[in-house]
Amino acid sequence: MARNDLPNRNLSQHDVSRRGFLGSAALAGAASFAANMRVLDALQTPTLAAELKRQQKSVILLWLAGGASQLETWDPKPGRITGGPFRAISTDIPSVQISELLPKMAQRMKTTAIIRSLNTRNGDHGGGTILMETGRAKEAAVDYPDLGALIARELGRADSQVPDYVSLYSETEGRHKGGAGFLGARYAPMFLSDSMIPPNIRRLDSISETDHTDRAAFQRLLAKQFQDRHPRSVVSSHGMAYERVRGLMSSETLFDVSQEPQSARDFYGPTQFQEQCLIARRLVEAGVPFVKVARAWWDSHGQNFETHRELCADLDQGMSALLDDLGQRGLLENTLVLTFGEFGRTPQINPSLGRDHFANAWSASLSGCGIKGGAVYGKTDADGHTVVEGEAKAGDLFATIFSAVGIDPTKEYQVGARPIPIVDFGCKAIPEILA
């Protein structure tokens, strides 16, 4: 199958590039950089260069809410009594087969790795969601941040004017906001539920653009004078908060797919999820380090095969378009695209031809940044009931994600007197799927 090819695009018409979007902020920062030779010297060091590189990376999580079936996606069992009716099809990696419900992704496995051996043990929607959002079980004494907040904390730029963490989660079943936990509200998601365009960021009609600009300039002047007299971090932070608000106010267009030419919208497809994938690309391109696109609702207790026939078609189109678009824009090498949800689904098929909750042997996919494309890690038994090779926990998945985007998975945060490791105790990255 041919790859998706983006139609000719007039970049100047619609692109809000990372460089362009951050340009004003970067220019403003450049003056202070230039004035500080210590910073310039430091730029020559490998450590800081690596840090800057790391900070250009992004993660897009396609959250398959409700629990997609691993047998109808990444770990098919054709011909087995648990396997369902769908075939396994060959991919662009000769040794790898996936479900025929993902024909476009089958031609994009060179950029994608699969973990087929997740054993997360929690088959409850609520508990499984928290586990797979934070990488560890809920603990009464600690409010753990979710993956988006951790990525925002680690990859977000202090001078960024765009949100660090955007969660597109329309009003579907299983809607869960997640949160920044002990990292604080600075890393909480911009949570878009009712509308795909953030509410309350639009300039009031009663204030003209000129008034708005003048007020901002006046505020900056007063703030700078105050900061010069009181050079403390809290004052600086206050000023940065204003800058971020201005950034957010000007970022409304990022969420508006009508800014894209029709050909680009057609390329992604007409469904809400497919449009959200397009928004995710726009956000990442503008410098947002973490975007979650939640696609609900895979909870197919009845009619599993019909449900997956629909939802896999949606996922296959949206995800393949996203990978192609990121690739053609040169963004895929710095953008990690993930698919997983709170758990998988039972190998057994119930009398309603459904599959129920199952967390003992299921799959996730990782594409792009830092990933060894075509790699498959772990193995389940012939019928998919148990992991027989390479068992992986939620924390192992998180450590792998962090490693892929250059975050040290052994890092610890100090929360009060307690050091909290960024991934759960005993969990490690899976080197077999890392580039």
Next chain:
Amino acid sequence: MSADPLKLAIAKTIRLKSIGFCIARLPQTERLFIGGSDFKVYEIDAGLEKPELIEFQGDGHQSYVMGSVVVGQQLITGGYDGQLIWWDLEQRRSVRTLAAHDRWIRKMVVSPDGKRIASVADDMLCKVWDVESGQLIHTLAGHKPETPHHFPSMLYAVAFSPDSQSIVTGDRTGHLVVWDAASGKSLAELEAPVMYTWDPKQRRHSIGGIRSVSFSADGQFVAAGGIGTIGNIDHLDGPSRVEIFNWRTQQRVHEISDPGYKGLVEQIVFPRQGNWFAFAGGDNGGFVSFYDASTGKLVHQLKMPMHVHGFVFNESEDTLYATGHDQVAVVTFKEAIPAPAAIPAEEPKPAS
């Protein structure tokens, strides 16, 4: 009436090792042919005290077997692998394999005159085949490939009229088409939209569709079966539903919605005699229901031991043989029968 549905009772159940999706019967016998989720075709003689599963041999299906019909001494089956397979009943071996559809075959039926079969698949085509030669006679195209919400549609149901002159097909969105079997032209289009539930907000996908169709014995009416509107589409949590149309006037004459027995109506059969019709299906459980064809009122119904995917009557139309989730059940309605005991089938044996 040739039988009394008020005397409905389960006479026998036979355990399968897979989900039975389709069933056919050799006339004048209780030799049943079951296709199912293990991609295999079996024969079971329900008349025996200890029925055995006998597996057919040869080039078989590569996916779920969704349709089976007996024509003379041949069995013809269709499956999700897109294949139609002809089997010799005495040898219990495949004798012809035909790549019939590009997508999953959902159902196939034989015309009452035994000359043609019709298959429907997710390529949204109904194809009419010559039974004898296996030649394609018509390709009936008229069902849309996508639902109104941009998802792939599915073409589930097909039936011939009693005179073999017409064909009716029904799809995911509740759209029905009646076709002229000779010319392949569309004769009428009917709509049963309640059978398609689209959840625009909480789950953002659909469920349902027309899963069964049948003509009445006089050919004047078309019945479509499925499920009514569902609140939580994670489950088959909606009333079983049948709509009956005078297809020539395109008027709906009966609407049957049964919240007492939830789930999909997987098959509808009008008997050759008697002013009633039967349908069966289920959710996690199953049912068979008999309705008065004139009034659309319930005559009698029975909870089945499994979700029923298909059933056939005997010649006297006082016994039906049903298959479904892991079981075959024999249901009689000629006289009251004591509560049944499940009879486990013996291990499948290869055809001799």
